[in-house]
Amino acid sequence: MIHPTAEHYLVLSGILFSIGLFGLFVRRHILIMLLCLELMLNAANLALITASSVHGQTDGQIVSFFVMVIAAVEVTIGLAIAVLLFKEKNTVDTEQMTSLKG
Amino acid sequence: MAAAAFISLLVIPFEKASKEKDFFRTLSVWISVLSISAAFILSVILFHQFQAGQGHYGTALEASLPWMNLAGIKMELGILLNPIALIMLLIVNGVAALVAIFSARYMQGEDGYSRYFAALSFFVFAMLGIVLANNLIQIFIFWELVGVASYLLIGFWFQKPSASLASKKAFLTTRIGDAGMMLGILLLFGILVQAGTGTFNFLELETKLHQNALPSELLTWACIGLFLGAVGKSAQVPLHVWLPDAMEGPTPASALIHAATMVAAGVYMLARLFFLFEMSPVALQVIAWTGVTTALIAATIAVVQNDIKKVLAYSTLSQLGYMVMAIGLHHPEAGMFHLVTHAFFKALLFLGAGSLIHALHTQDIWQMSAALSSQKNAGFKKLPITVITFLIGTAALAGIPFTSGFFSKEEILNAASNGPIAIFVASLVVVMLTAYYMGRVLTVVFFSSASKAHGKHQHDIHEDNALVTLPLIILAIFSIAAGYLPFQALLSGDSHAAHPPLWLAILSVSLAVFGLLASFVLYRNKTEDRHAALFQIPVKIIQEKFYFDHFYDWFVSRVQGGLAIAADFFERKILVAFGTEGAAKLVTAVGSVVRKMQNGWIQTYGLFFVMGWIILIAYLIGNGGKS
Numbered sequence: 001m002i003h004p005t006a007e008h009y010l011v012l013s014g015i016l017f018s019i020g021l022f023g024l025f026v027r028r029h030i031l032i033m034l035l036c037l038e039l040m041l042n043a044a045n046l047a048l049i050t051a052s053s054v055h056g057q058t059d060g061q062i063v064s065f066f067v068m069v070i071a072a073v074e075v076t077i078g079l080a081i082a083v084l085l086f087k088e089k090n091t092v093d094t095e096q097m098t099s100l101k102g
Numbered sequence: 103m104a105a106a107a108f109i110s111l112l113v114i115p116f117e118k119a120s121k122e123k124d125f126f127r128t129l130s131v132w133i134s135v136l137s138i139s140a141a142f143i144l145s146v147i148l149f150h151q152f153q154a155g156q157g158h159y160g161t162a163l164e165a166s167l168p169w170m171n172l173a174g175i176k177m178e179l180g181i182l183l184n185p186i187a188l189i190m191l192l193i194v195n196g197v198a199a200l201v202a203i204f205s206a207r208y209m210q211g212e213d214g215y216s217r218y219f220a221a222l223s224f225f226v227f228a229m230l231g232i233v234l235a236n237n238l239i240q241i242f243i244f245w246e247l248v249g250v251a252s253y254l255l256i257g258f259w260f261q262k263p264s265a266s267l268a269s270k271k272a273f274l275t276t277r278i279g280d281a282g283m284m285l286g287i288l289l290l291f292g293i294l295v296q297a298g299t300g301t302f303n304f305l306e307l308e309t310k311l312h313q314n315a316l317p318s319e320l321l322t323w324a325c326i327g328l329f330l331g332a333v334g335k336s337a338q339v340p341l342h343v344w345l346p347d348a349m350e351g352p353t354p355a356s357a358l359i360h361a362a363t364m365v366a367a368g369v370y371m372l373a374r375l376f377f378l379f380e381m382s383p384v385a386l387q388v389i390a391w392t393g394v395t396t397a398l399i400a401a402t403i404a405v406v407q408n409d410i411k412k413v414l415a416y417s418t419l420s421q422l423g424y425m426v427m428a429i430g431l432h433h434p435e436a437g438m439f440h441l442v443t444h445a446f447f448k449a450l451l452f453l454g455a456g457s458l459i460h461a462l463h464t465q466d467i468w469q470m471s472a473a474l475s476s477q478k479n480a481g482f483k484k485l486p487i488t489v490i491t492f493l494i495g496t497a498a499l500a501g502i503p504f505t506s507g508f509f510s511k512e513e514i515l516n517a518a519s520n521g522p523i524a525i526f527v528a529s530l531v532v533v534m535l536t537a538y539y540m541g542r543v544l545t546v547v548f549f550s551s552a553s554k555a556h557g558k559h560q561h562d563i564h565e566d567n568a569l570v571t572l573p574l575i576i577l578a579i580f581s582i583a584a585g586y587l588p589f590q591a592l593l594s595g596d597s598h599a600a601h602p603p604l605w606l607a608i609l610s611v612s613l614a615v616f617g618l619l620a621s622f623v624l625y626r627n628k629t630e631d632r633h634a635a636l637f638q639i640p641v642k643i644i645q646e647k648f649y650f651d652h653f654y655d656w657f658v659s660r661v662q663g664g665l666a667i668a669a670d671f672f673e674r675k676i677l678v679a680f681g682t683e684g685a686a687k688l689v690t691a692v693g694s695v696v697r698k699m700q701n702g703w704i705q706t707y708g709l710f711f712v713m714g715w716i717i718l719i720a721y722l723i724g725n726g727g728k729s
Contacts, residue, residue: 021712025705033704098702 009050016043030085030092034078041071130216134223135202141226142195149188164305166236175291175300182236182304186438190233190370193445196580197362198226200573204453205354207569208460218258218352225251225359232367237302238287241371245283245331248364249276255355256348268347275344279334286327290378293320308377318382325378325385328371329392336368336422339396343650345419349411353459356411357452361418362445369425369441373434380432390430394518394525397423399648401535405542409465410455413543417499418448420532424514427525433517440514443506443584447498450577454492457570458547461485467546474547487571489548491578496544498581500537500614503607506585515610516602533610537617545625 020040024033045064052060086092152163166180202222209218228251231244250273257269287302294300294307297314301307332338337345348360359365372379372389379385400419407413421444428437459465461484462473498507511533518529565571678684699710 024708028705094704097704101700101702 006050006054010047013043013047013050016040016046028094030082030094031079033094034075034082037078038071038075041067041074127215130219131202131206134219135199135206137223138195138202138226139199141230142192142199145188145191145195148183149192152183152188162305164236166303174295177239177302178237179240180236181234183234186370186373187233189438189442190366191230193366193442194226194229194233194363197445197449197577198222198229198358200576201354201358201362201449201453203569204357204456204573205352207567208354208456209352212352214258218255218355221251221254221258222355222358225255225364229363229367233370236304238290238304238307239302242280242283242287242331245335245367246280248335248367249273249280252276252348252359252364255359256351258352258355259350262350265350268344268350272344272348275341276334279330279332279341281330282327282334283331284327286324286330289320289327290324293317293324304374311378311381316381322382322384325382326388328375328378329385329389332368332372332426333392334368335371336365336426337396337419338368338392338423338426339399340650342396342400342419343654346412346415349409349415353411353452353456356415357449357456360415361448361452365418365422366425366441366445369422369429369437372426372429373438373441376429376434379429386430386432388430390427390521390525393423393425393427393430394528395423396420397427397532398528401532401539403648404539405535407539408467410458410467410470410543410547411452411465413467413539414448414451414455417451417536417539418444420536421448421499424511424529424532427529428514428517431517431521431525433513436510436513436517440510442587443498443510443581446577446584447495447505447507447581450491450574450581451495451499453570453574453577454488454495457485457488457565457574458492460570461488461565467543470547485565487565487574491574493544494578494581496540500540500618501533501610502614503611504585505582507581508607508611509585511610512602512607515606519606530610530613534613534617537614538621541618541621542625545622549622549626 017040020036020038020043023036023039027033027036045067048060048064048067050060052058052064082092085097089097091097162182162184164180164182166178166182168176169179170177202219205218205222209215212218225248228244228247232241232248235241235244253269253273256272257266259265260269290307291300291302293316294310294314297316298310301310334341345360345365349356351360379389397420400416400423404413404416404420407416421440425437425440425444428434428440455465458470462470464470464473494505498505501508501511515526515529515533518526699706
C-alpha cells in the first residue's frame, strides 16, 4: 500500500483544479459551470490543507474554512442568478446569453 | 450743455413706432426734428459760451466719467470741446436739422417712415459721439455706430437687392479701414506703454507725445493705421468704392451722411489728432498722396456719370480727397474749412438733386433733361427755388468767387502750392474737372432742349412745399456765407493768417470758368453723351471707374477665393482628416478589433482571465519572484 505524500495531494489538487477549469470552459450549462467553480475552490482547499500539514501550521486550515464559507455564499448567489437567468432567458445555455456582446 | 444734447439724442434710437399708424409716424418725425433742432440750438449757445468764457480760442474743455479701470488701462466716457469740435458740432446739428425737416416731406408715404427717422436720429447721436469723444476708444466705438447707422440708411429700401448689396458693401469696405484703425490705436497704446504709461485720452496723449521721444517708425505705422480708418470712412482710394454705391439710400440720407457729415468724420479725426500725425512726416506724406489721388480719380470718374446722384457722390469723393490732402500738407485748418463749406454746399446740392428727383421721378440727367425740355424753360418756371439754389451750390462747388467754396478751395490750393509740384498740378486739374462735370450736369439738365423722344413725363412739374424749399434756401445762404467766417481765427486764434496769393485765385477761377464753358459748349442742346465719340479708350477706362470694382471682384473671387479654397482644403483634408476625424477613425478602428473580444460569452472572458493570470505568473517566475 502506498502511503500518500504531500506531492500526491498537490497533484490531486492540480488535477481537480484543471478538471474544474476545463469544465468551466467547455460546458455551456450554467449549473455545471457553477459546479466546476465549486470543484476548483475545493481543489484550492485541498492544496491549502496539504501545505498547512506540511508546514505544521494551522493557517492554511483556517483559510480553507473561509474558502468554504465563501463557496457556500457563492453557490447561494450563483444559483439565485441561475434561476433568475432561466426565468428571464428561458434557457440555461450560456451560448444564448450574449447580451453583453459589444 | 453739449452733454444735454448728447443725452437727448441718446433717447431717440429707442423710439420705434412698431405700429405704422399715422400718430406714430407724426410722433417719430417730431421727436427727431425737435431733438436735432434742440441739439443745434444748444450747440449754438455752447459756442457762444465757449467764446465768451474762454476769451481765446485755443483752449479745450473736458469732462469725463471713468468707465472701466483695468490694470493700467483707464477707459473713460467723456467729451472734449475745442474749437474744431464746436465747429463740427454746429455743422452736424445744423445740416442734420435741415435734412430732417426736408426728409419729413421727402420721405412721406414711404414704408418705414418711422424707421427712417429712428435711423437718422441714431446717426446724429453716433456722429456727435465721434465729434465730442475725448479718447480713442470712445471715438472708435462711435465710429462703428456711425457705420451701423449708415448701413441702416443705405439699406433703407432693403427690398431692392441693389440697395441691400450696397449697404453690405459699404459696411464691409469701411470695416477694412476700421480694422486698420483698431490696430493703429492699439499700436499707439503699446508705444506709449513702452515709453511709460499708456493712455487713450487726447489731451494726455498730446502732452505725452511732446514729452517723450517715441520710436518714429512705430509711430508712423500707428498713424497710418489710424489713417486707414479715415480712408474707410472718408472713402479715400482704395476704399472709396462703397460711397458711389451708397447712393442707393434715400437722397436726404445721402445728403446728410454721404456728403456732409459722416464721410467728413475721417477728415475730422485727422484734424483732431493732427498733433499725432504731425509727429510723423512719412504718414503725412502718405495722407497727402492718398488725398490727391482720390481727388483726381474721383473727379475723372464724375465726368462720365449719368446719374445725378452718382456725379455728386464722386464729387464728394473728390472734395474729401482735397481735405485729406490739405491735412497731409500740414494745413488741417484748410481741410476743416473746406469740410465746413463743403458740408453746406454738398448738402444743398444733394437736397436739390432730391427735389429734382422728386419732381421729375428720375435720377438720370438725360431723362431729367427730357422731362424738363417738354416745355421751354420749364426748369426756371416750374422749379425756381430748386434751380436757383442748385446753381448756387454748383457755383460754390466749382469755386466761383464770392461763394464759400471759393474761399476754402483757395486755402487748399494755397496749401498745395507749397507742397510737391505734382500735387499742386493735380489739384489744379481737379479744379477744372470739378467745374466741368458740374457744368455738364447743369447744361444737360437745365440748358438743353432735348428731343421729345425721351419726353414721356407729361405730368405736372411743380415745386414742393416749404418743408422742401426752406432747407434749400437756408443751405444756399450758408453756402455763400460760410466762406466769410473768420475760420483761421476760429481755429487757431491767429487772425493775421496769410491770405492766399492773388495769382492763385486768378489761376483757379480761370480754370473753373474754362471747365464750365467747355461743358456748356460741348453739351448745349445735346441729347446724348459726347465723351465716347471724342475720346474712346480713356472714356472706357473711366466709365469702368478705373477697374477698381473689377479688381476687387477679381481679388475676392480669385485671390481671396483661392485662399479660402486652400484653407478649406487644409481644414477638411488635413486638419479634419488627420486631426479630429482621424482620431475618431483610429478609435473606431481599434474599437472594431477590440469589440470582437467582447462577444458576450462568459467562457471567453474566463479564458482571457486565465490567460492573463498565466502570463502574469510566467512573468513573475521569469523575474525570479522579484518585483
